[in-house]
Amino acid sequence: MKSLIKVSAVIKSTLQLPRGVVLTLALTSTSLLSCGLGLTQNNTAVAVVNTNTTQLSQRLQAQSNNLPRAIANRILRDAFKRSGVAKRELQITQVISKTFSNPCLFNFGEICTREYNPIEGWEVVVRVRQDLWTYHVDKSGKQIVLDPKVSALQILPKAIAYTILSDASNRSGVLIADLKITQATPKTFGNPCQFNFGEICTQQYDPVEGWEVIVKVKGQFWTYHVNKSGSQIVLDPKVSAINKS
Structure with a gap:
């Protein structure tokens, strides 16, 4: 009012x-x-x-910095195969467009010539649980290289690790549960001769990508060479086989 x-x-x-x-x-x-x-x-x-x-x-x-989805999927698939971590739990955290001066630098070489033979592509960082993995990938997505400094034991595919342990178990008679992979180092073997532990090999360059894997079998350490797909596994012939008990 x-x-x-x-x-x-x-x-x-x-x-x-x-x-x-x-x-x-x-x-x-x-x-x-x-x-x-x-x-x-x-x-x-x-x-x-x-x-x-x-x-x-x-x-x-x-x-x-645009990374094509198809290439991103290939990188995540590679990280999944190496780590066993589900793709949905992997995350690309960084993508940097780069021109790598030459293939040596592209392949994470530490000592490279100054040759200029450029490769256009990206540096991609993937989070795998608590770790960050760095990849180099070319523009076509055909070449995908993981930094070899990434912990090798984390990147040895579980399927390949199991195949190696199975072989060691069959040879030694020791249960798989009692065997242990103590070291796995990514390696590029110069040619099949070197891959097969040849002592006298030619200088022919016919590379075999894979790993050198060391397995603890009772009191011994067995050295294996395995290719990237896991289709070829070779035990160092110098290893003295443990008698099955």
């Missing part, structure tokens, strides 16, 4: 003002509203421009 009385009083006092004053107030209000509207529109325009600029910058950055 009191509010209605106050409103009535304001209207009454306004009506009692001279026409010129009322007109001036009306015009001033309109101008203020127009100015306010103009400011709002200008601010909106600036915001739109800023947003577009930011989005463009982000888009350009994404394009420069």
